Amino acid sequence: MDTIDGTDSMTIGEAAERSGNAASALRYYEQQGLIHASRSSGGQRRFERDVLRRLAFIGAAQRVGLELGEIRAALEQLPDSRTPTRRDWAKLSTAWRPRLDEEIAYLTRLRNQLTECIGCGCLSLKTCALYNPDDEAAERGEGPRFLLDDRSKRAN
Amino acid sequence: MDTIDGTDSMTIGEAAERSGNAASALRYYEQQGLIHASRSSGGQRRFERDVLRRLAFIGAAQRVGLELGEIRAALEQLPDSRTPTRRDWAKLSTAWRPRLDEEIAYLTRLRNQLTECIGCGCLSLKTCALYNPDDEAAERGEGPRFLLDDRSKRAN
């Protein structure tokens, strides 16, 4: 992996295996501007070590529920003049907390309503909060929408 | 809405408006076997009132994170000999609780790990639990995967 001039770059296959992503995913991420690759004389991609950290960040962000576009936007916040520090990375993920909090709160409300509904046996179209989600908080416009998807990205 | 023989059936437009779904969604649900419609002499769909309850159930199930195929399977559990009672409906949604519990637990773990990571400033590729989701519980096969998606289905 060490080339003759001492730089330590990876082929796409290596980067894929080390990061746990498919090579096709890395090509896609590059195309989407999430990661960068230089090229060999023959035109093949060469990744630097730091791509692994970016990929780890991308994976974590996806697990939190961000879309790639949002992740790209987040990555653009990183300083390009210097190598990002731990604090730079940590700062980015700070923004995730409110999202997680909100998501947890939403699911908890849903669960509590469900418990009530089962307890009372209602599930009435007119009165049940579970079946009428807009009762409490309608009107918010579209607002930011994000996904919590893809079980395969999750810890368990 | 009351026809001449006393039956109270709705056109697709009425059912759409009353349920809050697009007409195209109702056609899709019918095609997928989630709801049923009889036909007018001219071939147009006529829905009975009870379709509204089914649609409410479908909406709630989606908010919990079920896919349409799973929802169809759930709906097939309903007795077809008699009109479903409240208890029949409640029974179905009982199955949602463990899912919600699991989802909440997952997100809570993720949040706690995130807090730690920010606290220590690590976010290290090798050690950070957030960046290494398989540390704790790998190996579960594929298992059922479900989505929590589409903000528009949510209470807020």
Place this chain on the structure above:
DNA sequence: ATTTTACTTAAAGTCAACTTCAAGTCTTGC
């Protein structure tokens, strides 16, 4: 009776995040 308005169908389009394919090129190991 005629014009709207609402409905019908099948087929194609949408979105995100990839994967797969086909046809060809680069790099490596022997």
Place this chain on the structure above:
DNA sequence: GCAAGACTTGAAGTTGACTTTAAGTAAAAT
């Protein structure tokens, strides 16, 4: 120096839950 394996590209395919479109029919209102 050459076969094998890894890589390249653009384009098309995948999944789920729909929406949109086009061309035509039914029902309602006047």
